[in-house]
Amino acid sequence: MTLPDWMVTLVATASFFCFLFLCVRHRRKVQVLCRKVFSNIMARTEKPLFRIAYTLYTKTRLGYLYYKRQMRKAREQYPAGHSTSQPMEFNGIKIIPIPVLSDNYSYLVIDTASSVAVVVDPADPQKVQVVKAFVIFQAVLEEEGVTLEAILCTHKHWDHSGGNKGLKRIHSSCRVYGNAADSIPGLTHPLSHKDSVTVGRLHFKALFTPGHTVGHMIYLLDGRTVDAPSSLFSGDLVFLSGCGRTFEGSSTTMLSSLDTVASLSDETLLWPGHEYAEDNLLFAAEVEPRNAARENKSQWVLLQRAEKLCTCPSTIGEEKQYNPFLRSQSEELHVALGVQQLQDEDWTQFRARVLEELRKRKDLFNRR
Numbered sequence: 001m002t003l004p005d006w007m008v009t010l011v012a013t014a015s016f017f018c019f020l021f022l023c024v025r026h027r028r029k030v031q032v033l034c035r036k037v038f039s040n041i042m043a044r045t046e047k048p049l050f051r052i053a054y055t056l057y058t059k060t061r062l063g064y065l066y067y068k069r070q071m072r073k074a075r076e077q078y079p080a081g082h083s084t085s086q087p088m089e090f091n092g093i094k095i096i097p098i099p100v101l102s103d104n105y106s107y108l109v110i111d112t113a114s115s116v117a118v119v120v121d122p123a124d125p126q127k128v129q130v131v132k133a134f135v136i137f138q139a140v141l142e143e144e145g146v147t148l149e150a151i152l153c154t155h156k157h158w159d160h161s162g163g164n165k166g167l168k169r170i171h172s173s174c175r176v177y178g179n180a181a182d183s184i185p186g187l188t189h190p191l192s193h194k195d196s197v198t199v200g201r202l203h204f205k206a207l208f209t210p211g212h213t214v215g216h217m218i219y220l221l222d223g224r225t226v227d228a229p230s231s232l233f234s235g236d237l238v239f240l241s242g243c244g245r246t247f248e249g250s251s252t253t254m255l256s257s258l259d260t261v262a263s264l265s266d267e268t269l270l271w272p273g274h275e276y277a278e279d280n281l282l283f284a285a286e287v288e289p290r291n292a293a294r295e296n297k298s299q300w301v302l303l304q305r306a307e308k309l310c311t312c313p314s315t316i317g318e319e320k321q322y323n324p325f326l327r328s329q330s331e332e333l334h335v336a337l338g339v340q341q342l343q344d345e346d347w348t349q350f351r352a353r354v355l356e357e358l359r360k361r362k363d364l365f366n367r368r
């Protein structure tokens with residue numbers, strides 16, 4: 001039997017409106033479901049659906065709108081910031097972590113002798129919401145009585161670069177640094193591997209570390225001029241006990257970037273782009289349950305997070321002891337993961353495979 005066209009149209013229209021009605025009626029559930037589906041897609045970097053979602057996030061206005069929404073929600077949820085951070089000062093060089101969004105950190109680095117400052121990854125865009133976010137930076141800048149001379153941007157993702165243009169509008173002579181391979185908003189000074197940036201007594205070295213994005217950079221503040229440890233602003237390459245996702249590159253590329261971090265001196269302070277310490281250490285505990293350094297750090301982090309205190313900085317030396325992503329050469333880790341170097345596999349290939357295995361396990365861990 002064939003239904004007449006008008007009946008098919010009627011049934012289709014009625015079904016559509018029923019669906020719409022149900023969506024509106026149960027919009028909270030639909031929103032939760034959509035968020036779950038989106039998070040699931042974003043957690044699977046190898047899948048075509050992820051590629052589409054990622055392209056929309058990085059290359060279209062949709063990504064920006066999504067980001068703005070996240071920002072608005074984070075401000076409602078954490079009006080005073082997601083964590084409490086303590087500034088650190090070494091002989092007139094001050095580092096202030098600024099908690100933004102739901103788990104990001106931007107950093108204000110000040111040379112108090114010449115009253116100039118640099119911001120690393122100002123995470124906030126323009127217009128209404130942005131104005132509020134600038135208040136954070138502006139308030140700190142005004143309170144400290146310093147002039148913003150440069151923005152050091154680690155990569156293009158909105159939660160690291162969204163505030164570049166707006167801040168530049170307020171501080172017109174402020175320079176915006178980053179790598180040209182990433183589409184960094186407001187970029188004025190493209191950087192290459194090992195380029196230097198100097199502002200007052202602040203001497204930074206830019207290091208090219210692709211993998212998370214194609215133009216990811218990290219910034220090493222030289223501590224020698226003030227007789228202090230150096231500081232690494234690592235963006236989304238390395239976190240306390242963790243590593244950023246490889247969105248734009250291979251595991252070999254990521255391994256090489258992680259090796260750049262591991263080659264720095266053990267005393268170097270690590271200032272990452274996100275507050276992920278608690279989760280990352282739980283994952284590390286699953287991978288290496290008998291790692292004593294990780295256990296000690298976990299105890300400390302739990303105490304800090306119970307009071308919503310910032311967990312940075314750690315040091316590169318510490319990270320090499322418990323961060324699984326910086327331990328791809330460790331035999332203990334290979335045993336814990338149950339991976340072995342194959343006969344015709346070179347050492348770099350093998351370590352890249354260890355990273356892939358870690359990433360796979362971390363994805364499963366995140367989905368639980």
Ligand SMILES: [Zn+2]
Nearest residue numbers: 155157212236
């Ligand atoms: Zn990122």
